[in-house]
Amino acid sequence: MATPAVVVERASKYYGKKGGNDYKPVLQNLDMTVERGTIYGLLGASGCGKTTLLSCIVGRRHLDSGNIWVLGGKPGEKGSGVPGPRVGYMPQDIALVAEFTIRDALYYFGRIYGMSNSLLAERYDFLCSLLELPGGDSFIKQLSGGQQRRVSLAAALVHEPELLILDEPTVGLDPMLREKIWDYLTELAAKGTTVIITTHYIDETKQAHKIGLLRDGQLLAQDSPTDILRRFDCDTLEDAFLKMALIQNENSRTNRRRSTLTSSPDVIPETSIVNDSRFQSTEDFNVVTSSRDILTKQENGLELKSKRNGRLKAVFIKSIQQFSRHPGGLIFSILFPMLQVMAFYSAVGRDPKGLHVAVVNDEAATIPMGNELCKTSNLTWVAMNEEQICEYHMLSCWFVDEMEKRGIIVEYYNSTEEAKMAVAARTTYGAVYFPTNFSSALALRIADGYVEDNIVEESTIAVWLDMTDHQISNFLKRSVMKTYETFTKRAMSACGINEDLVQLPVRMKPPIYGSLEPEMVSYMAPGVMITIIYFLPAIVTSTLMISDRLDGVWERSAVAGVQPKEMLQVHITLQSAVIVLQTLEMMVLAFVGYDLPFKGSIVTCGILLFLQGLGGMCYGFLLSVLCSSFTVAFFVATGSFYPMILLCGILWPLEGMPWALKQVALMLPFTLPSRSLRDLMERGSGITDYNVYIGFLISIGWIVLILTLCFLRLKYKKS
């Protein structure tokens, strides 16, 4: 009896949730045996379950019931070598990194399997000539579909495995090349390699030692092509399969009729299956497999370690190639933080310039020169008369002058109606009115506290603003008040009067922290840095993970033996290096380039930013685990980032929020870390200060929470 390489026993597999509409059987009590050193052609209509069966054989999917033995062990069992180097797997999709060259693709898998560079070079030359591959420096993404498929086949063949599992390797290839591939597979089989191959070209399976027709989750036949032709008395395999399908349909109808009468489950009766499985039980299988197949006994710790290092090296080189050859990724990771920070510092926090304000100066209108008067400074004067009373003349001009010094562009109008219409038409942002007797009324008001109401009115400057633009109207309000301050100082000191007399009786003393003129940019900068350093790794990580998963690279690497933790280890190492770079970039730009205040420890600041970057990376993992596609990940990322930014306090103080919302905001990943960074920067606080270490605790807490969610999700998904 020939030794079996693969035995599938009473395998059943369902997709969907039990009881749900999508619950459907794909494999039903399926038995299959593939002897060593043979080619097994697996045929069946599209969607009949071929790929599902193959992925169970390579240990990437699990049966709901039944058993599978591959090369003497159970797929996925420790030491079985499956998934791993004993199998060469070519999935239906190309499943190669688009940024790879042909050489990179073959070397990637070769390194995973622990092959030496010289052996790899030899195999590379051989496979390129066998499969007629173009020059080695062509990128996978630039190849035609057929060429990509051949590279994918080469990657499965590179290490000359004991078992080859090929899912439609010849699709789209010209007949000559298909013939060449079959000849090579026959050669391999003669040397002891076992091949399981699916194809839609029934005719080409004539060269297989055994073929199996999968239909409705079961194998209708499992025999050599000649035996099948003889048994069904047909000239072609297609005719034979047609006959088998008709028999199965008939049996199925009979069975349904019976099941209606007996209420038995609607399955194809086992007796109707033409099956030559010779190894139907675990015991039989054990008899024919030798213990030397199990790798566990052969492998010692050192060997395992060197194999692990080989896999890590392969994944590391792959990630570097993927990253460095993707201009978008490079720009996004390295230049984007710089551009974002520069855009922020250049755009935010500076005073608005060139704001037009309408001025109606009735004081100047009383004299023939009108508004031109203000340009002739000697007509504006202040003097002390004999009664020691200060006299003012055309002081409105000084006020206008102070406004212009603050960068406001003054436009004269003849009446307040016209000026207000200019504001309404958005020609100007505000209107300022000086009454006819402004200067004399102001003199009286200052000299004598007990003046008539009309004098108070005459000495008051009226201002109308367009308040729809919050920032500009606030800025103009502040400007007018500052103008008043400098104007009165100028007017009072000209007369030798104590200038504070006409100021508000409130004096701002030197601040405890910060400056008397707080800058918006230094207030917002910590929050902006925290959000950028979180956002970038989150997007990069989720994109890379989802693309590796959707392209099948993750799956294929796993079948080659790369463990998920090894993939993660490499990603975390590389991404951490990028985060360190981004942290340094941001700090240099902020503290050296834009001279932001920094009073605390630069190392603590760097660690906090780095922790936030790690938090972002973990969030990227979560997105990739939760989201089935880029689009969903994009929606979730956008939908979650906006609230986190809006609520973190850089746009509006938390003190203005309802109590419950404030508690939520305080727990979010940006809020307290932003505050901690601000305290480090502006107050010089240290890690032992509550306001600083709470930010660290929140960052670490989120990392732990997100990793736990990822772990639970993966565990739940697997089960």
Ligand SMILES: Nc1ncnc2c1ncn2[C@@H]1O[C@H](COP(=O)(O)OP(=O)(O)OP(=O)(O)O)[C@@H](O)[C@H]1O
């Ligand atoms: N992850 C999944 N979840 C739900 N249903 C699935 C899943 N994967 C495959 N199926 C369904 O299971 C059935 C078998 O799919 P499978 O890919 O194994 O077929 P196949 O024989 O390889 O098809 P083809 O020849 O077209 O590649 C199909 O109906 C498919 O829609």
